[in-house]
Amino acid sequence: MTRYLRNGAIAGIGGGAALALFLVLVGESSISDAIAIEEAGGHGGDAMFSRTVQLVGGGIGSLLIGAALGAIFGTVFAATRHRLPGGEDWQRSLWLAAAAFVTIQLVPAIKYPSNPPAVGDPDTVGQRTGLYVLLVAFMVITGLATARFAGWLARRDTTSQTRLMLSAGMWLALVTAALIVFPPAPDPVNAPATLVWHFRMASLGGVLAFWTATGCAFGVLLSPRVAREPSAKVAGEA
Amino acid sequence: MEHTEQLERIKVPALAWILVAIAAIGVYAVSMDNGALLGNMAGTAHELFHDARHFVGAPCH
Numbered sequence: 001m002t003r004y005l006r007n008g009a010i011a012g013i014g015g016g017a018a019l020a021l022f023l024v025l026v027g028e029s030s031i032s033d034a035i036a037i038e039e040a041g042g043h044g045g046d047a048m049f050s051r052t053v054q055l056v057g058g059g060i061g062s063l064l065i066g067a068a069l070g071a072i073f074g075t076v077f078a079a080t081r082h083r084l085p086g087g088e089d090w091q092r093s094l095w096l097a098a099a100a101f102v103t104i105q106l107v108p109a110i111k112y113p114s115n116p117p118a119v120g121d122p123d124t125v126g127q128r129t130g131l132y133v134l135l136v137a138f139m140v141i142t143g144l145a146t147a148r149f150a151g152w153l154a155r156r157d158t159t160s161q162t163r164l165m166l167s168a169g170m171w172l173a174l175v176t177a178a179l180i181v182f183p184p185a186p187d188p189v190n191a192p193a194t195l196v197w198h199f200r201m202a203s204l205g206g207v208l209a210f211w212t213a214t215g216c217a218f219g220v221l222l223s224p225r226v227a228r229e230p231s232a233k234v235a236g237e238a
Numbered sequence: 239m240e241h242t243e244q245l246e247r248i249k250v251p252a253l254a255w256i257l258v259a260i261a262a263i264g265v266y267a268v269s270m271d272n273g274a275l276l277g278n279m280a281g282t283a284h285e286l287f288h289d290a291r292h293f294v295g296a297p298c299h
Contacts, residue, residue, distance in 0.1 A: 005254060023293050031289055048285040058289030064268050065294060068261035075254045082245040105295065114295035117288075121299070128297035129270050203293050 004078040005071055007221040012070015013063055015214030020062040022206040028055060030199040034116035037191060041118070062210075070214055073100060077218070083147065090219025097215025103139045105207045109200075111135055111179050116199040118191045127186060138178050146171045269296040 032051065049057065077084075077096055084092035112132050120128070150167040158166075189196055266275065269291050273280040284291065284298075292298050 001248065001250060001254060004248070005257070019290075019293070023289055027293050028289070031292060048282065049288075054285065054288045057286035058293065061268050061287030061290030062293075064287075065265055065290065068264040068268075071261045072258050075250060075258050078248045078254070079250045082247045109295050112295075112297065114292065115298065116292060117299065119299075120297070125272050125297055125299060126274075129272065132297050133266070133270070199292075203295055206293050207295065 001078055004074040004222075006074070007218055008074015008077065009067050009071045011214045011218035011221060012066040012068070012073060014066070014217040015070060015210040015212075016063040016066020018213035019066060019206050019210040020059040022202070022209045023058055023062060024055065027199070027202040027206060030116055030195055030202060033195055034118040034191060034199065037195075038118040066210065066214070069100075069210075070218070073097070073214060073218065076100075080147070083151070089222040090216075093219035093222065094215045097211045097218070099143065101208060101211040103143045104136050105211075106204070107139050107175055107179075108132060108135045109204060109207075111182055112185050113200050114203040115187075115189065116191060116196060119187065119189050119196065121187045124186045131182060131185075135178065135182055139175070142171060142174045142178070145174070269294055 035051075073096065077093065080096065081089075081092060084095050086092045086095055112128070112135065146167050149170055150163055153163045153166060263275070268283065268287055271280050272284065276283055288298075
């Protein structure tokens, strides 16, 4: 168990490094552009830290978030390993990373996309944070419920096609319902559309880089160092 | 067919789940908190981790 936790945290730090790199190379320019607009509009306020410090802080923040998400990833992997698709641990790792990306980032980002500085009313930040956390929680519960449902179907001698159609249908129905029922983001987006678009794409690309790197690194860390002998019949050690 | 074999279930101790909860709170503190958890420290954390917070899609400002 500890090796899953440890390797998860290590892989997550690797993912955090990928996120930080993506932030510096792709995201930073649109954040700086947005701050320039903010300050031109007189809403910037006194800067507590310089942009350089903020960029370093952003990197440290990425690594911290990565380590924490990686530890969670490792534990969830251990708990779900016997259910994950794929014949080898690195395949299971990529599957779980893809599921995590869709569950806690992609779907929430469809309803409440990320915004650069200069967008967002400080008075509604509590409400927006609450809605965002609630949607992430709903997505995690939906994922667990769908896995349970698929397991229940499997015990009832259904074919894999039936299971896939019914589970995917249930998941899609719940996600669609949530996207409709959750109230829209309360703030107007007044920043230039191209700036907002670039920022959102960079942000999604960054979290995709995070989960890809984390999933790959975790899979590599779990894999045996040398290719298994063809005579070995054991399908993965515990 | 190797991959159809039932894998042994790994026992995850309660301690690991407690760690998961702590890690989730940590992610919240670094990426989203605006005072509910960190109180007066939240403004400083917000400014320091500013770029990462915006970038991972946390609601900001």
